Amino acid sequence: xxxxxxxxxxxxxxxxxxxxxxxxxxxxxxxxxxxxxxxxxxxxxxxxxxxxxxxxxxxxxxxxxxxxxxxxxxxxxxxxxxxxxxxxxxxxxxxxxxxxxxxxxxxxxxx
Numbered sequence: 001x002x003x004x005x006x007x008x009x010x011x012x013x014x015x016x017x018x019x020x021x022x023x024x025x026x027x028x029x030x031x032x033x034x035x036x037x038x039x040x041x042x043x044x045x046x047x048x049x050x051x052x053x054x055x056x057x058x059x060x061x062x063x064x065x066x067x068x069x070x071x072x073x074x075x076x077x078x079x080x081x082x083x084x085x086x087x088x089x090x091x092x093x094x095x096x097x098x099x100x101x102x103x104x105x106x107x108x109x110x111x
Contacts, residue, residue, distance in 0.1 A: 007100070008093050016090040017053070018072065019079055022046040039080065047072040071095075 021110040026042035031042065051068040075095065079088035 002101075004097055007096060008048070011092045011096060012089050014050075014090055017084055018046050018050055018076060020084055021049050022076060041045070043073055043076055043080065044069075046076060065069075 003011050022042050026038055026098075029038035029041050032038075036039045047069040048066075051065045054068055055062065055081040056067045075088065075092050079085060082088075
């Protein structure tokens, strides 16, 4: 239970980092392109940076870290739609806790 509590705090930090990266990219891109392309490009930039930040977590496996790009694009959608970081954090927590929980259950010895 302690593990899940601490990961919730960590995932809030990841969401803050991602949303700030998205908003900074968006503010820069608004100067050069219209609204919809700026939103798409800013989400992509945030997703790429998110994947690159996770390189040490994946033992510098570039393909695995970049594989997070589509995942982050999905996890960023609740923020883009609602502009609510708590909702996007909740989605991120549910996603990661489900994966960790299922992995822990699968690793349990049935005997």
